[in-house]
Amino acid sequence: MNRIQRILTRVAGASLTATLMVGAITFSASAAQPGSVTGDSVRLRSQPSTDSEEIGVLNQGDTLEILDSSNDNWYQVSFTDSDGEQLSGYVSRDLVTIGTAAGNAAVNSAGVTRTATLTEGGVNLRSEPSTDSAVLTQIDADSVVTILDDSLEGWIQVGYSDGTSNYTGYISSDYLYVNPMAVGVTTRSAVILREQADSSSNILALLQADTTLNIMDSIGDWYQVTDGTLTGYMEKKLLSTENDSQCIGYGTVSADSLSLRSEASTEAGVLTSLPAGATFQITADNGDGWYGAVFNGQSGYVSADYVSFSENVTEGYIQVTASSLTLRAGAGTAFAQLAVIPEGTVLTVCGSYGSWYQVNYNGLVGYVSGAYVSATTADGYQNYPSFAQITASSLTLRKSADTSADSLGQIANGIVVAVSGKVGDWYKVTYDGTEGYIDASFTTASDGPATVISHSSSSASSSSTKSTASNRTSFSAGSASSYEGGSTVSGGTGSAVASYAQQFYGNPYVWGGTSLTGGVDCSGFVMQVYARFGYSLPHSSSAQRSYGKSVSLSDIQPGDIVCYNHHVGIYVGNGQIISALGKNYGITYSSVTYKSIITIRRIFS
Numbered sequence: 094m095n096r097i098q099r100i101l102t103r104v105a106g107a108s109l110t111a112t113l114m115v116g117a118i119t120f121s122a123s124a125a126q127p128g129s130v131t132g133d134s135v136r137l138r139s140q141p142s143t144d145s146e147e148i149g150v151l152n153q154g155d156t157l158e159i160l161d162s163s164n165d166n167w168y169q170v171s172f173t174d175s176d177g178e179q180l181s182g183y184v185s186r187d188l189v190t191i192g193t194a195a196g197n198a199a200v201n202s203a204g205v206t207r208t209a210t211l212t213e214g215g216v217n218l219r220s221e222p223s224t225d226s227a228v229l230t231q232i233d234a235d236s237v238v239t240i241l242d243d244s245l246e247g248w249i250q251v252g253y254s255d256g257t258s259n260y261t262g263y264i265s266s267d268y269l270y271v272n273p274m275a276v277g278v279t280t281r282s283a284v285i286l287r288e289q290a291d292s293s294s295n296i297l298a299l300l301q302a303d304t305t306l307n308i309m310d311s312i313g314d315w316y317q318v319t320d321g322t323l324t325g326y327m328e329k330k331l332l333s334t335e336n337d338s339q340c341i342g343y344g345t346v347s348a349d350s351l352s353l354r355s356e357a358s359t360e361a362g363v364l365t366s367l368p369a370g371a372t373f374q375i376t377a378d379n380g381d382g383w384y385g386a387v388f389n390g391q392s393g394y395v396s397a398d399y400v401s402f403s404e405n406v407t408e409g410y411i412q413v414t415a416s417s418l419t420l421r422a423g424a425g426t427a428f429a430q431l432a433v434i435p436e437g438t439v440l441t442v443c444g445s446y447g448s449w450y451q452v453n454y455n456g457l458v459g460y461v462s463g464a465y466v467s468a469t470t471a472d473g474y475q476n477y478p479s480f481a482q483i484t485a486s487s488l489t490l491r492k493s494a495d496t497s498a499d500s501l502g503q504i505a506n507g508i509v510v511a512v513s514g515k516v517g518d519w520y521k522v523t524y525d526g527t528e529g530y531i532d533a534s535f536t537t538a539s540d541g542p543a544t545v546i547s548h549s550s551s552s553a554s555s556s557s558t559k560s561t562a563s564n565r566t567s568f569s570a571g572s573a574s575s576y577e578g579g580s581t582v583s584g585g586t587g588s589a590v591a592s593y594a595q596q597f598y599g600n601p602y603v604w605g606g607t608s609l610t611g612g613v614d615c616s617g618f619v620m621q622v623y624a625r626f627g628y629s630l631p632h633s634s635s636a637q638r639s640y641g642k643s644v645s646l647s648d649i650q651p652g653d654i655v656c657y658n659h660h661v662g663i664y665v666g667n668g669q670i671i672s673a674l675g676k677n678y679g680i681t682y683s684s685v686t687y688k689s690i691i692t693i694r695r696i697f698s
Contacts (some may be wrong), residue, residue: 117152127261128189129241130155135189135408137182141167143471149180162186170308187441187453188408207240208422208458209249209269215345218262229262230255237422238264240271244685254456254546273307274446275320275424277316277332286325295326306332311405311446340448340463341375344384345405348399357383357394359663363688364391372409374448379581379675389474390467394479410436411450412473415465416517422484424449424460431459439473439516440466477515478538480689481522484510485535494519494530495603501529511543511688542674543687556652558593587652591665602673607632618673618680619654622663628696634661641694647687654694655685664693 094621110616130151133146137149141164151157151172160181161169169181174180212232220227222245232238232253241261242250248263282302290312300306300320306327310317315326346367353636354361357379366375367388367466376392377385385392416436423448432439433452440461444451448463467474486506490497504510504524510531514521519530523543602611609621623630630637638656649655653664662672662683669682 096227096302107490115569128159128168130157130184130189136643137172137180139182139536141169145183147662148182149174151184157184157189159189168561185408185441187443195404195432200514202260208237208272209240209251210239210272210422211236211264211268213268216264216268218251218253218260218264220262222250222263226263226594227663229256229260232264233411237272238269253610257517264377271309273309273319273423274311275308275334275427275449277308277334278303279306279327279503279587280333284327284331286318286323286327288325290317290326292328294326296321297315307315308334309473321632322480323686334447341378343403343445344373344375344386344395344400345403345406346371346395346399346408347401347568350521351395351397351399353386353388353391353393355393357381361394366390367395370384371468371470372442374463387466388468388477390469402444404589405445406442406450407444410469410473411442411452411461411463412465412476413438413440413461413465414467414476418461418465420452420454420457420459420461422459424451428460431457434461436517437473437476439469441471442621477512477520477533478544479512480509480539481512481531481536482539483531483535488535490492490522490524490527490528490529492533495522498530504531509539509542509544509662511684512688513689523684523688526684526686528686542678542681587650587695590622590626591651591663591671593625594618594671595665597622597680598671599683602676602679604676613672613673613680619661619663623696626697634659637661638692638694641696644695646690646693649685649693650695652695652697654696656691657688658691662687 111374135151135155135247136143136147139146139148150170155172157170157172159170162184164183165490166186168186168189169183170181170189172180172182207247209657211232211234214232216232216234217228218230218232220229226569230253232255236253238253240249241252243266245263247266249266249269250261250263251269251335252258253262253606260398262639274534277301279302284300284304286298286301288297305314306318306320306655308316309324310319311329312326314329316329316332318325318327318332346369349369351367351371351388352363353365353367353687355364365388365601367386371388373386373388375384375386378397382397384397384544386393386395386401393686415432418434418436418438419430420434422431431630432454438454440450440452440454442450443453443458446460449460450463450466451458451460451568483506488504490501492501492505508524510520510522512520512522513528516530518533520533522529522531535550597609597618600610601612601616604614605617606612606614607617607621609618613621616630616632616637619637620630620632628642634656637654641654644650644653647663651664655662655670660672661672662674665671668685670685671682674683675682
């Protein structure tokens with residue numbers, strides 16, 4: 094039994110003032126430091142980016158030299174592989190701990206970085222495991238340190254930061270309390286606590302039902318547990334934890350991409366796509382070849398044929414879906430609160446226990462409940478609708494996300510507004526050319542488009558009917574050479590372009606189409622209108638952003654091309670554009686600010 098396991102004296106919910114975690118440690122390029130890998134199959138890359146070339150794979154417990162940590166997300170490291178070849182590159186700093194681990198001492202069997210809390214104040218952190226060695230600093234009571242090596246009798250090598258300086262040194266084990274992974278409760282009477290994770294090992298004690306135990310490690314079908322006096326091993330089936338039935342396991346996408354479907358069938362609709370290597374919690378397994386999963390905020394099913402199953406995960410990304418989420422010292426609500434994480438925050442996963450993820454947040458390493466996050470990619474996902482419809486009889490548009498903020502006006506029931514952001518329980522929206530905030534609880538998600546308040550054509554009318562994804566993506570092969578509108582005119586003005594474009598109001602939308610009368614998509618509409626005036630534009634909404642010259646919204650004129658994310662239209666005056674908006678709308682009018690503008694381009698002066 095390890096010496097450090099004999100000095101556990103405090104309960105899991107004890108108060109913590111967490112001032113350290115691995116992610117907070119920063120060294121200059123001139124002061125190389127040892128490091129240890131805390132995850133499995135960690136990619137060593139040529140540049141500090143997941144898109145850069147992979148030049149090696151590191152495994153849990155591998156030691157390396159940290160050359161530079163000035164990047165917030167990556168360490169520049171030097172690593173010697175099994176063939177003796179020295180490699181230099183970048184690894185995610187969330188998967189490396191400072192200091193050299195003895196074997197896998199920095200992590201437990203579940204792949205979780207181990208931490209400990211100081212039980213007394215004024216404890217010396219020393220340069221060597223000896224009371225005769227130099228004192229690097231003194232550490233306050235309740236500070237959290239990262240365990241790097243606990244193989245030395247009486248001493249623990251730790252990483253520590255006081256907020257301004259970062260240290261790697263040694264502390265007497267007499268002053269440390271090892272933070273448990275989780276809390277468990279025995280499910281029956283006469284539960285056997287054994288000396289080793291083996292049913293034939295010595296019996297240490299018989300525990301009664303409902304005995305609360307701190308879980309220190311997970312080893313196969315066994316937990317290492319302690320009641321504060323005895324430390325031993327118990328079969329997992331004899332303990333109940335907060336994680337039971339909430340998470341079956343974790344999946345990693347083994348294909349180039351994997352569809353998340355609305356039902357467990359290849360005939361079901363695709364909700365979103367998971368990229369290769371993406372990790373997620375498996376919420377259901379009915380044995381029919383499909384797993385239940387949540388990705389990018391959407392619940393659905395993925396084919397098990399393209400998923401690698403594991404009991405825990407040491408990498409990946411999650412995004413907070415609750416209005417706020419507590420970061421805790423351990424995997425359970427009994428553990429102390431370290432921080433509160435805002436909604437929408439993307440977190441890097443560095444470990445897991447049951448349904449709880451271990452993450453790094455603002456230099457603190459702790460646990461968050463998987464019930465309030467969604468698996469995602471490094472870039473995260475938009476966690477608010479593109480459009481919202483007002484459900485209140487009248488809703489105040491305010492200057493900031495606060496009920497005491499100045500009113501900018503009232504929005505009537507049924508009006509649809511474009512949403513460009515979210516702050517707590519408030520949407521950032523644009524209404525009738527004014528940007529402000531509305532209480533999201535008085536709205537319902539809408540597919541858009543935003544309601545147009547006024548129109549430059551008497552035939553145009555406001556609309557809040559349902560749209561589809563087709564109004565957000567327009568790209569296909571084609572060019573102005575296929576212009577089908579008749580003869581072109583020489584020269585042109587922006588006003589002439591706007592006037593001509595409005596002739597096609599009400600005509601149908603067809604994805605990839607180029608016919609102004611028979612069907613056209615958003616970029617095809619702009620392309621064909623300008624082709625009338627002898628100007629050749631590509632059939633791509635993103636490519637059209639680079640044509641002509643850029644102008645500001647305050648200087649916008651009729652005929653200017655207004656470019657949005659996955660959409661494009663032509664400004665016609667009076668704060669409106671005309672565009673091929675979607676198959677449920679056809680060519681129609683919208684407010685120029687119905688969604689965030691990327692750029693405005695002027696073709697004719």
